[in-house]
Structure formats: C-alpha cells, structure tokens
Amino acid sequence: MRTKWLLLVLALSSFAQAAELRISGASMMKPLEGAVQSARLEAGAAHFVLADGEAVVSPWPLAWRALHKGTLLAAERAPHPAGPVSRLRLLAGDQPFLELIAGGYAGTTVQDGWRLGFKDGKALLIQGDESQPFLRKMRMKDQAGARWCLRLLATHDVPKVASGMAQEAQIKADWLRYLPRKGRCE
Numbered sequence: 001m002r003t004k005w006l007l008l009v010l011a012l013s014s015f016a017q018a019a020e021l022r023i024s025g026a027s028m029m030k031p032l033e034g035a036v037q038s039a040r041l042e043a044g045a046a047h048f049v050l051a052d053g054e055a056v057v058s059p060w061p062l063a064w065r066a067l068h069k070g071t072l073l074a075a076e077r078a079p080h081p082a083g084p085v086s087r088l089r090l091l092a093g094d095q096p097f098l099e100l101i102a103g104g105y106a107g108t109t110v111q112d113g114w115r116l117g118f119k120d121g122k123a124l125l126i127q128g129d130e131s132q133p134f135l136r137k138m139r140m141k142d143q144a145g146a147r148w149c150l151r152l153l154a155t156h157d158v159p160k161v162a163s164g165m166a167q168e169a170q171i172k173a174d175w176l177r178y179l180p181r182k183g184r185c186e
Contacts, residue, residue, distance in 0.1 A: 020156050021102040021174035023086035025055030026075040036071045036090075048073050055088060057100060061153055061176050062186055068092060080105055082158050082170035098178040105172050110134075111150070112143045118171045123155055134173070137185060149185035151176045 025048075026032040034050040041047075045058035055075045072091040077084050082105050090098040101108065108116045110125055116134070117126040123134035134152045141147055153174040 019059050019154065021061070021100065021153055022058045023055065023075060023077075023088050023100060023102045025053055025088075026077045026086065028077050028079050028084060031074065031076040033074045034072065036067055036073050039067050039071075057088060061100075061151065062178070065181075082172060098176070100174075100176050102174045103172045104175065105170060110175065111140055111148065111177060114140070116173055116175075118155075121155075121171065123152055123171075123173050134175070139180075139185060140177075146179065148177050149180050151185075 032050060032053050032055055034052055036048050036050060038049045039046065041060055041064040044060060045056055046060040046064070048055045048057075050073060055073060067090070070092070072093075073088065074091065075086070075088045077086045080103075083103055085104055085108060086102040088100045089096045101110075104110075104116050106115075106117050110116055114125045114127045117124040117131060119131075124131045125134050125140075134150075136152050138150050139147050140150050153176055155171055155173045158170045158172055
C-alpha cells in the first residue's frame with residue numbers, strides 16, 4: 001500500500017511539472033506593468049498584485065521566495081495563429097532576473113539570438129546553423145556574460161492551424177529562464 005501511495009505521488013508530481021503553463025493578467029491590447037505590491041503562492045499558483053491589476057502564473061515552477069521590495073513586473077500577451085504567447089518578466093530596476101514564456105512557437109526568441117525550434121517533436125535551441133537540444137535544465141550565458149538558468153517546462157501540441165490553404169500542426173513550448181540564486185539552478 002505504501003509503495004502504491006509513493007508511486008501515485010511521484011506520478012502526480014511529474015504530471016504537474018509537465019502541465020501547460022498559464023500566465024494571466026495581460027491582454028493582447030494592454031500589457032500589465034508596474035511595481036509588485038504583494039506576491040503570494042496559493043494552491044500552486046503565484047499571484048502578483050500591482051496597482052493596475054494582478055498577474056497569475058500557474059503552475060508556479062520554482063521554490064517560492066519573497067520578492068525584494070521594488071520588484072517590477074512586465075507581462076504581455078502577443079497574438080499568433082496557433083494561439084497567443086504570454087511572457088512575464090520580473091525585474092530589479094531595469095535588469096530582468098526571471099522570465100516565463102507560455103505558448104512559445106517555433107521561432108520565438110529564447111535568449112540573445114537563440115530561438116525555439118522543433119525536430120521530430122523535440123524542442124531545440126537554434127542560432128543560425130547551430131542547434132542544440134532544449135533540455136529540462138541547462139545554463140546559458142547572455143551577451144553580457146551573465147549565466148542564466150534555463151528550463152524547458154513543457155511542450156504541447158495545439159490543434160491544426162489553417163494557414164492560407166494549407167493546414168499545419170503546431171507544437172508549442174513553455175519555459176523559464178532566471179538568474180541563479182547563490183550560483184545554483186533549482
């Protein structure tokens with residue numbers, strides 16, 4: 001019985017990690033930007049309250065830690081035929097330290113010229129003729145030399161999209177990039 005319970009917990013936790021990321025709060029017409037007045041984790045979702053609204057990220061993919069006073073949030077939602085792409089950034093001043101992307105499609109910028117791609121259903125990072133697998137956990141330097149933690153959270157198929165006369169299947173991905181805390185990626 002105990003073994004079955006442990007297997008069930010492990011199965012549910014792996015399912016939660018592969019759950020589709022949802023970012024709400026910004027519309028396609030109006031981004032949500034401003035200082036975070038309060039933040040909390042509730043039932044696995046992060047709630048960020050700003051003067052002009054609230055952004056919610058579900059499921060929250062990291063261990064929860066309090067934000068520094070003065071943390072800024074910028075959330076946007078961009079249209080795409082395969083469904084909108086949502087992006088949320090947390091910033092200290094004008095320097096981002098965490099970014100979440102929900103619903104990125106092939107060609108979406110991941111970091112500094114690296115774009116999302118897919119081959120045989122697997123996510124790739126592509127820059128020019130160079131490509132590498134987009135792993136569940138990896139590190140990548142930006143143009144300024146800062147080392148970012150990068151995590152592929154989930155990939156998911158979306159319904160076929162009519163593009164002119166042709167129909168094409170789409171794969172989308174959710175990912176997270178953040179500056180490591182105490183030099184380590186979670």
